[in-house]
Amino acid sequence: MSSRPADGPFTAVLFLSFGGPERAEDVLPFLENVTRGRGVPRERLEEVAQHYYHFGGASPINALNRDMIDSLRAALARRGRELPIYFGNRNWEPYVEDAVEQMYRDGHRRILVFTTSAWGGYSGSNQYHEDIARSVAALSERVPGSADDPVVLRKLPHYWSEPAFLDAQADAVRRARAALPDPDGPMRLVFTAHSIPVRADRAVGDGLYSRQVAQACEAVAQRLAANEITEYDQVWQSRSGPPEVPWLDPDIADHLEELVTRGIGQVVVAPIGFVSDHLEVVWDLDNEVAELTAKLGLGYSRADTVGTDPRFIEMAADIVDRYADGSGDLAAPGCGDNGAGD
Structure with missing residues (x-):
C-alpha cells in the first residue's frame, strides 16, 4: 500500500490552465479535445476554428500564461521563495500529465497548483481537480514505483474575492x-x-x-x-x-x-x-x-x-506564500483539497 509523502514544505508550483493551439494545424485537434464526448458536429468545430485562423491559427493563451509564469517566478524570488514553476494544460500542450511527470522525475513530491480560473463551479474548479487526479493516475502508469512514492498536488483556493x-x-x-x-x-x-x-x-x-x-x-x-x-x-x-x-x-x-x-x-x-x-x-x-x-x-x-496587472501576480505570490510551508495541509495523496471551499 502506498504511503502519503511526509508533511512539510511544498517544493514546486504547477501553473495549470485550459490550453490553446499555437499553430494552424493544431486548431481542429485542439477543438476536438475540448469537445470530446459532447457530440459537437464537425461543421460547428470548423466554424469555431475560423476564429483561431483569424489570428493566424494561434490562441494567445499559452504565451500570456508563460508571461504570467515568468512574472510569478520573479515575484516569489523577491520573497525568498525559490520555487520552480511548471506549466501544464488541460486541453493542449504542454499537457498537465507531462508536466506532473517531469515534476516527479525532478524530485518534487509536494506540489502547489495555481489555476487560471478565479471561480468555483465545475469547469472553473472541479474539472481542475479532475485534471490533477488524471495526471496522478497517468504518473502511476508512466513511472514504475511511483505508487510507492506518491505525490501530493494541492489546488490553491479560488481568488475571485481577493x-x-x-x-x-x-x-x-x-x-x-x-x-x-x-x-x-x-x-x-x-x-x-x-x-x-x-x-x-x-x-x-x-x-x-x-x-x-x-x-x-x-x-x-x-x-x-x-x-x-x-x-x-x-x-x-x-x-x-x-x-x-x-x-x-x-x-x-x-x-x-x-x-x-x-x-x-x-x-x-x-x-x-x-x-x-x-x-x-x-x-x-x-x-x-x-x-x-x-x-x-x-x-x-x-x-x-x-x-497584465502587477497586483494580480503579487496576489498569486501571496496565495502561494500562504500554503508553501505546508501548515494546515489537508490534502490527500494525489489530489488536494485546500479546505477553503474550492
Missing part, C-alpha cells in the same frame, strides 16, 4: 472609461463572464459560479462608486451548444442592443470572468462586440483583463 483581484478589475474599468469617446459623459458599465448551461451552474453548489461572479461584480462596483460609476449590468458571453439548452443569460450582444433602445450612448465592457486576453476575449469582445457597437453607434471601450 482584494488585489478586485482592485485590479476596478482600475481596468477606470482606464477603459478614460478611453471612451466622451470620457466625462454618461456611460454604462457592463461586466461579462463566460456563460455555461443553467443546469451545469445549478449542479455545483446550487449556482456557485454565477453567485461568485455576481458578488465580484458588486465588489468592483463598490470600488468605483467614488468615480460616479454607480450602476452596472452583469451579462454573459461565448455560449455554444444547441439553442434549446438554456444557458446563463442575458447574452452580451442582446444586452447591448437593449441598452441602445434605452438611450445609452457609451459602454465600458469589463471581462471580469477572464484572467487574460485569450481567444474568447479578443474574438468575442474585440471583434464581434466591437463591430456590433460600431453598427449601433454605441461608444465602446473594453477593460483590460487582470493578468
